[in-house]
Amino acid sequence: MSLTPAFLDELRSRTSLSALIGKTTKLARAGREMRGCCPFHNxxxxxxxxxxxxxxxxxxxxxxxxxxxxxxxxxxxxxxxDAVKELAQAAGLEMPAQDRQSAQKAEKQKGLHEAMADAAAFFSEQLNGIAGAEARALLEKRGIKPETARTFGFGFAPDSRGQLKAKLKDYGDPLLVEAGLLIQVEGKDPYDRFRGRLIIPIRDARGRVIAFGGRIIGQGEPKYLNSPDTPLFDKGRTLYNLDRAAPAARKKARVVVVEGYLDVVALAQAGIPEAVAPLGTALTEGQLELLWRLVDVPVVCLDGDAAGQKAALRAAHRALPMLQPGRSLSFVTLPEGQDPDDLVRAKGASAMEALLASPKPLVDLLWEHELAAEPLGTPEERAGLKSRLGELAATVGDSSVRSEYQAEFRRRYEAQFAPQRRPFVPFEKRPAGKRPFKGGWQPPAPVTDDAKKVRAAGIDRVLAKAVLAGLIRHPAEIARHMEVLGSLRMAEGALGRLFEAVVDLALEDQALDSTRLVTILARSGFEGVAGDLLRADTMPYSFTQRLADTDRAQADLDEAIAILVARPEVDAQLAEATSAMQARFTDEAFERQVALVREKQALELRLANLVQSNEDARALNAEIKPEGN
Incomplete structure (x- = not known):
């Protein structure tokens, strides 16, 4: 079949768009147009x-x-x-001719669709007749109202091997077997597949019945019986209630995945119509694609028991290779022993809405599961956790999402198992007797000659070099400051290229230590500039020294990065305030300029307090041979 641009243009011209949209959306005249509340968002x-x-x-x-x-x-x-076919039929427009094979396939499907529609009508008649009393009692027991049962097309299959077969005999046994309505056993006559069961029609996206689910009325196995795969029905690519849930999902920007038919029905009856369910299987790739057509982050809401959580984890693993920027899954865990049907009947829709309001992101589900999966008391067990997380992240198909997962898992691992660090307090705010230097705390030292030389040489370039040396000494700190570091305009030339290389390497492997980082940099042609930065006698900061106290070095590096980021902003604001005051002197402009001058001086004092004394530097350097030699 070939759909030419001319045919599609003719189809559009014959379709009244306002009449089409007005079937489901209230529109009112507004000049030459129609206007209404958007069906795609609230x-x-x-x-x-x-x-x-x-x-x-x-x-x-x-x-x-x-x-x-x-x-x-x-x-x-x-x-x-399908959209084109439905519009063409409504407009009285013939579809372009099909090739012979396509025409035969379409004719066969037409017969199957008609047989399924007639079967649905038969089951519905049985539910509302004398034979359906037990099935109606089951619906009443489950709290399903008669109008809800009619909306979803519920029916009843009599406990007979031939009643449906006789009703649909004009279709012939071969077609009814192909439709999944009859079971064919070699050497025997076909007989009805669904017997003594509550019948739940399964529809495609166009609302046509393509299969059935049958729930046992009393005791027996299986509790649920679905149609087999047929030319109309592929259970791995079908979601129950998709035809009704899709418009509501687009309007609410939310679709909820639950485990079973009756969960979907209970939620719809409670005012949550955007629910769908897989058909007796874990979520498949095809079903995930259907969900992502509706919203970017579907909510998977499975039972709180072990089976439900196992199904949630399978869905998470299956989704990983298919993730894209902005496209993921989220998860809601119900109280143990309850499903959505139980919850809304016991506590109402508000209880379900409260859970749906705070779903768990996919990354949280994976992290929490792996954290609880094995003991973590030994280095080997913790290494196993790191390996499992790395393997999970590696399955993500999209490279940008994969790198984010790798970074996130490393951040969480380090936060979970790294030694706890005390929160950093700026030097000027630390009380006497509380400073973490060897030999006890001392009062803040006056600004030294070394510090004055640092300022005179230019804070931006000198401090940027020091920070870069500190990051090479402590690569784990890069991830903690990634947002800040990414916004910095580092120095031009070799220093800037080295900064980019260090950040890239740390993002690729956040378990990277300083020694390996230096080795890789040397192999990449940065041996000279990195060696210059790491010569201990050129940098008067703790975080640039190889043998410095780790806690102090990390705290000082935090402070240095904060100063490096804040200084250009203060300088810019001060320049602006000075210009404004020169243009027009006012008390307000003068006070702002004075305040910014003081803020700049405070930054310089904070930087000066990071500079080690000459004695400290010499003592430390005596133990270290320059790394560039």
């Missing part, structure tokens, strides 16, 4: 416009935009070809 003031003359809709709130075909695919969730 709003109280109408910002959704439909223009019949131009054949498009547009929302000025969420930017949803399209024509009649786009409406059918985005709002109704239909595949493109």
């Amino acid at each position: 709003e109280k003031t109408p910002s959704f416009y439909v223009n019949d003359d131009k054949g498009f809709y547009h929302c000025f709130g969420c930017s949803a935009h399209g024509d009649a075909i786009r409406w059918m695919t985005d709002q109704r969730g239909l595949p493109f070809i």
Whole structure:
């Protein structure tokens, strides 16, 4: 079949867009257009416009935009070809001719669809007749109202091997077997598949019945019986209730995945219509793609028992290779022993909404599971955790998302197992007797000659070199300051290239230690500039020294990075305030300038207090041979 641009244009011209959209969205005349509340997002003031003359809709709130075909695919969730077929049928337009094989396939599917529709009507009649009393009692016991049962098309299959077969005999046994309605056993006549069960129709995205699920009325196994895979039904690519959930999901920007049919029905009855369910299997790749067509982050809401949590983890693992920027899963765990049906019947929709309001991100589910999976008391066990996390992150298909997972897992690992560090307090705020230097705390030292030389040489370049040396000494600190460091404009030339190389290497392997980092840098052509930075006698800061106290070095490096970031901002504001005061002197402008001068002086004092005394530097340097030699 070939859908030419001319055919599609004719289809659009024959379709009244406002009439099509008006079937599900209330529209009112607004000049030459129609206006209403957008069906793609929640709003109280109408910002959704439909223009019949131009054949498009547009929302000025969420930017949803399209024509009649786009409406059918985005709002109704239909595949493109199905959307075209439905619009063509409504417009009285013949579809382009199919090749012989496609025509035969379409004719066969037409017969199967008709057989399934007739079977659904038969089951519905049985539910509402004398034979359906037990099934109606089960629905009442489960709190399902008669109008809800009608909406979802519930039915009943009599406990008979041939009643449905006789009702649909005009279709012939081979077609009914192909539709999954009859079971064919070699050497015997086909017989009804569903017997003595509550029947739940399964529909495709267009709302056509393509399969059935049957729940046992009393005792027996299996509790649920689904249609087999057929030309109409692929259970791994079908979600129960997708046809009804899709419009609600797009409007609420939320779709909820639950375990079973009756969970979906209970939620819809409670006012949560955007729920779907897989069909007796763990979420498949095909089902995940269907969900992501609706929203970027579906909510997987599975039972709180072991089986439910195992299913959630399988879904998480299956999703990892398919993640993309902005596209993920989130998870809600129900109280143990309860499913959504139990919860809404016992505590109402508000209890379910409260859980759905705070879903757990995919990364949290994976981290918590791996953390609890094995003992972590020995170095070997902790190394096992690190390995498992690395393997999980490696399965992410998209490179940018994969690097984020690798970084996030490393951050969490280090936070979980790294020695606890005391929060840093700036030197000027530390009380006497509380400083963490060997030999006890001393009062703040006056600004030294060394510190004055640092300022005179230019704080930005000198401090940037010191910070870079500190990051090479302590690569683990890079991840903690990534957002800040990424926004810095480091020095031009070799220093800037070295900074980029250090950050890239640390992002690739956040378990990197200083020795390996220096070795890799040397192999990459940075031996000279890195060696110059690491010569201990050129940098008067603790974090640049190889044998410095680790806690002090890390705290000082935190402070240095804070100063490095704050100084350009203060300088810019001071320049602006000075310019404003020169243009027009006012008390307010003068006070602002004075305040910024004081703030700049405070930054310089903080930097000066980071500079080690000459005696400290000489004592430390005596133990170290320059690394560049």
